[in-house]
Amino acid sequence: MLYNERMLETYLHARKWLKPGGKMFPSRGDLHVAPFTDEALYLEQFNKASFWYQTSFHGVDLSRIRNAAMKEYFRQPIVDTFDIRICMAKSVRHVVDFLTADESDLHRIDIPLEFHILETGICHGLAFWFDVAFTGSTQQIWLSTSPTEPLTHWYQVRCLLQTPIFAKEGQMLTGRVLLVANNRQSYDVTMELKLEGTTIASSNTFDLKNPYFRYTGATAPPPPGNNTTSPSEAFWTQLDAQGARNAVNLVNGISVNGLGEASMDIGQPMLNTNLIGLGNQSNIIHPGCIPSTGRVQNTMNASAGYLPSSVTAVMNLVGGSSNNFLSTSTLQQQNLMNGTVYRPK
Numbered sequence: 001m002l003y004n005e006r007m008l009e010t011y012l013h014a015r016k017w018l019k020p021g022g023k024m025f026p027s028r029g030d031l032h033v034a035p036f037t038d039e040a041l042y043l044e045q046f047n048k049a050s051f052w053y054q055t056s057f058h059g060v061d062l063s064r065i066r067n068a069a070m071k072e073y074f075r076q077p078i079v080d081t082f083d084i085r086i087c088m089a090k091s092v093r094h095v096v097d098f099l100t101a102d103e104s105d106l107h108r109i110d111i112p113l114e115f116h117i118l119e120t121g122i123c124h125g126l127a128f129w130f131d132v133a134f135t136g137s138t139q140q141i142w143l144s145t146s147p148t149e150p151l152t153h154w155y156q157v158r159c160l161l162q163t164p165i166f167a168k169e170g171q172m173l174t175g176r177v178l179l180v181a182n183n184r185q186s187y188d189v190t191m192e193l194k195l196e197g198t199t200i201a202s203s204n205t206f207d208l209k210n211p212y213f214r215y216t217g218a219t220a221p222p223p224p225g226n227n228t229t230s231p232s233e234a235f236w237t238q239l240d241a242q243g244a245r246n247a248v249n250l251v252n253g254i255s256v257n258g259l260g261e262a263s264m265d266i267g268q269p270m271l272n273t274n275l276i277g278l279g280n281q282s283n284i285i286h287p288g289c290i291p292s293t294g295r296v297q298n299t300m301n302a303s304a305g306y307l308p309s310s311v312t313a314v315m316n317l318v319g320g321s322s323n324n325f326l327s328t329s330t331l332q333q334q335n336l337m338n339g340t341v342y343r344p345k
Helices: 004-016 037-053 063-074 231-246 313-317 328-338
Strands: 028-036 079-080 092-097 109-114 121-135 140-144 156-167 170-182 189-196 201-207 296-300 305-308
Touching: 028 109, 037 063, 037 121, 037 156, 063 156, 092 109, 121 189, 156 189, 156 201
Parallel strands: none
Antiparallel strands: 028 092, 028 121, 079 156, 109 170, 121 140, 121 156, 170 189, 189 201, 296 305
16 A cells, blocks of 8 residues: 555655755655455455354464454455455545655555445445656656556455445445554554435454455456356357357368468468467467367468378369379378378379
């Protein structure tokens, strides 16, 4: 989070040595706050307290401190990354101008919140990230830790509500985030949220000095249910379209499988249904998929022409003429591999 470790106060203090008209880099900081839904993350924290349900752990009743343990787990800010599509509303931005802000402004930071819910779901807490601007003489450059940008070592921070709030599309979620500086070079954070027009409200407090580092360095997967079409059908439709364009079996330039007219465009990529690439050709089907056994694998190049992966009697006999598209060396290799001798006429 932008304010953690209270380094910004030191940065602002150094401004007293800035000459008149001098510049500061960064020049401005924006803290973004947005409500999010993440059932898996919530259950992960919730289930950590299962250990404390035991009533006879080596003769000790742990259930008496279960509530205290649960509260402690939910007091931890979670440092990781996530897909922006889990956010339920547009983020609220809190701006700090480093050229004009005072050190005392950072001792108590009160951020009012007002979110217009864009998607129905359960609000499990608030997500935080920051952008900083480097304002030069002719242009402005931004450094962002947004979940929409390449991952940085700052990641993002999420704070969970122990009691989540169910919100519908179109409803207004209001509240505030209060950061109070402490003597441990950090902040005590209080988060309050209320669903407008109802009595539903939830709050929690956090210790920024005691985060839960959950990050793995991997890109966060998108949330389920965000596809506008069937991913399975979209994949097969794309694959069939590639096959219709490229997997045309040719003998002497004649189409023999009814997939369309022959094309001898050697620049056209061919469908590769094997997990092993052909030459410098990349795999079309992702490793781990089961390739079709009914498709003929092939490749083309300018010197050898059209080279099917297997030579059959049908390929040699259709059209009643020799297969001029096969070089002698290639044919001999195929004959040896297939265990059957076919000699061009």
